[in-house]
Structures are given as structure tokens and as C-alpha cells.
Amino acid sequence: MTQDALAAACSGQILVPALADAEIAAGYASDMLSDVMANAPDAAALITIQNHVNTIAVCTLANIRVVVVCHGRPIPEDMRKAAAAEGVGIISTDLSQFEASCAIGKALEGGACA
């Protein structure tokens, strides 16, 4: 799915656009960056509350296309800048990680929660 579809799925707002042709093929929900680095599938959307610049560094290492930051957590300026520089999208949603995961899962699978 595209970033636009992802944002719609999780009632989110695109704060930093991903690369124009970014296709999101999976989701991964985790708040531990070491776990994300070890286990995130390719071309995933990361669903997390980790709203800091280190998250973007992990995204570039793990080929994560978009970060969905949950609970309306604010995005600091250095995180926005790093995301823009790396072509990693940031979506902000008020949903919890669970709610966002279910919504994105349904959208990815076209019906069933992954």
C-alpha cells in the first residue's frame, strides 16, 4: 500500500512524506529498537511510540519505509529532519499501537487482521 493509504487506514496524518514510490508491504509493531533491527520485515511500516531521531536511524538500517508514531506523540525537529533526509515517512496517529496495528493489518490483508 502507499503511504496515503497507510495514513488513511490508521486515521493518521502524514508529517513527513516517504519516498514518492514507497510501497509498504508489511507492518511491525515494537518499541524496542534492538528488536526492530533484528526482526522487522522488509519494506515495513513501523508502528511505535519511539518518537526520537534514533528511530529514523533504525529505519534506514532495517529498510522501514514509514514510521507510524502512536498516541499523538510529538515529533521532535531533529527526528523530522532526519526522516526527510533519509526519505523515511512519518505518520502521526492518535491511535494506540494495538489499534493502529489492527487497522493497518486489516488494510494490508484486505479484511482480516494479520
Add this chain to the structure above:
Amino acid sequence: MRFDLHIHSCLSPCASLEMAPSAIARAARERGLGGIAIADHNSARNAQAFATCCAREGVAALFGLEVCTAEEVHALTIFDTVEQAMAMTAWVYDALVKRVNQPEVFGDQPVVDADDNIEELEWRMLGFATRRTVYELGAQAHALGGLVVASHVDRPSFSAFSQLGVLSGDEGFDAMELSRTADESRWRERTGAMPLVRSSDSHLLADLGLVWTEADLAAFTVAELRRVFREGATTLSPPLTRF
């Protein structure tokens, strides 16, 4: 004495290349710090250069590393000697999730000498977690004769509180650190009887000397720090209004 236990050198990912030990030691002397500790992420490989530079500048030095535990808690382990810090480094390296550094993301991670010459670029990615728990970290650091200080407990990530929620009290912390902007009185409600320090967590030279901890130390040593921690005799500089 005014001291700062948490300063990153150029070795740390995301630290500026201007953070050569020579520059740190000189800035510390110029800005009135009597004692400083080097605390790079998961490594003390610049500790020897730091020791030489501090001796040149007449600034007292301790040697440490900021370890990232398996729970992604950051904690400072601080030692009297470079040898102890390097023994801790060996233990951490053994536990580090082995990834090769990507300099375009994290910087070059240079190991330098006291004259700013680059000896080597650290190949291990230093910025992420080890496979050791907080409890294992505390036990090892104490066994080597060091102190354990929970880093920036006021931060929403990588702090003992953010990662562990409720603390059992036997994590092995000798003290807890507040970051530059933390309101001390508010955080003392949360930290209770735990001794507190305030540190700069400097990654840039401009960060150094803006905040500090003050105590009546007979010498800048682990034993003396342990004593003032036990006596609750540290004074924290005021918080900054902006990070």
C-alpha cells in the same frame, strides 16, 4: 568540586568529531569543571587518550562507558582506571549485537590518541543494545570496582523508568542521573532516596559546562563518589530551559 560524569567523545555514534579528548579536557578546564568522565556508547577505547589529555590540562578524570542493556536502559559504568574501563569494554563487546558500523548514518566512530590522530575506526556498531540485562550490568561493573549510574532517568526513552516502568530497587544503581532540563524537585519525588547527579551528556563541545554536579570530594575517585552518594551530599546545577 564541579564534575560531569557523562561526556561522549568522537568515538560515540552521533557525537561530533570535534569531541576529541584533547578538546574535551581543555574545554572542561576553561569552563570550571574539576572532574570529568568519558562515557562513550558501549566502549571506552578513547579512555587512554582522555587520561593523557586530562593530565595535561590538570583536570581530574574518571573512565567509563554508557552501556545499553538488553532492556534498552542506558547506564553509565564509571571506573578509577583505564584498565578497569577496558575490562568492562571487553565484557560489553562480547555481549554486543554484532553489526558493522555504517558511518554515513552513525559517524566514523574514531579511536584517537592524545594528539587527535586517528588510530582506528571502531568497526562495531556501538549505538544499540547489548544482550545483558540491567542486573547483569550492575553485577559486572561492581565486580570490576566501578559505579553504576542510571543515565538521564527523566528522558522518555532509554531511561530506567521508561524501559522498566517500576523499579525493584535491586537493579544495582549507585545513583541516577538527571539530564540538562530536568526539574530536580519534581524528579526527586520519583527517585526517592536514590542519590542524584546532573550531567551534560555532551555530544558537542558547546554542551560541556552548561550543567554539572557539585560535591565536597577529597579526590575525584569512585570511592569518594560512593561516599557522597551514600551521604546524599550532591548538589545539582539548575536545569536549562532548553535542551
